[in-house]
């Protein structure tokens with residue numbers, strides 16, 4: 001290969017939007033393209049010539065189920081190549097582990113001896129169409145972590161007719177609001193995850209109370225108001241969801257301090273919880289419930305505006321109004 005071809009190859013690899021990683025037969029990092037530094041949160045000079053497992057997987061070759069943590073190392077050691085294998089990597093830069101879909105290939109010399117392996121990492125969360133299509137089609141490419149949170153959503157949906165599909169809509173609204181407020185990419189992702197799992201504590205509320213058509217007794221109401229704490233307790237057992245716990249715990253707090261469980265007010269309430277409160281209320285108002293029909297969207301908008309500064313953070317309501325701009329012609333109070 002002449003020098004020009006080699007340098008073009010290098011330029012092409014660096015121009016790719018996905019991390020490309022090459023290891024030798026001993027699992028030592030030989031090459032990373034430029035995108036790897038940003039996406040995987042590593043510095044080339046710090047990791048080149050070091051073990052891939054030490055550099056990117058905290059030294060853990062196998063996960064808690066005894067499976068290879070790295071598709072690339074599995075390919076190297078077993079000869080099995082992968083297409084879009086889900087994998088989580090804890091980078092130094094991100095709150096949550098990043099989910100990638102990994103393609104791997106074994107590298108052989110002219111005598112067919114294994115000399116290394118290479119991988120390309122597709123960012124799973126960034127391409128939301130892929131995420132949604134994957135989840136909807138129940139393909140096996142859903143990562144273990146997303147399986148966990150969608151399993152929670154399904155578990156709640158199976159018991160509460162209203163919650164079926166509710167979490168997905170709240171998640172989507174919350175994500176859009178977080179984006180409109182200019183939050184970082186990781187907080188936007190966190191908003192989506194919080195939306196999916198926010199009502200997980202309803203697993204602990206009896207079905208007849210959840211779906212009761214009439215008014216609730218004081219005791220029934222109290223059972224419902226315990227769901228944020230129950231949800232937070234359930235989620236606290238999953239270490240990678242640690243940042244979700246305080247958000248779920250506070251999703252029924254009110255901006256004016258009259259919410260539950262702690263009666264926090266204003267900025268004391270985590271911003272993502274204030275976002276969830278608006279997303280949750282809007283979807284609740286615009287969905288059919290066991291005790292009333294869905295409200296028209298313009299009415300729901302008027303309600304949000306009426307309670308901005310009271311029940312809801314006015315900044316969050318304003319951002320949501322921006323998103324719902326197409327409905328702004330709705331009735332005002």
Ligand SMILES: [Fe+2]
Nearest residue numbers: 198199227251
């Ligand atoms: Fe809730």
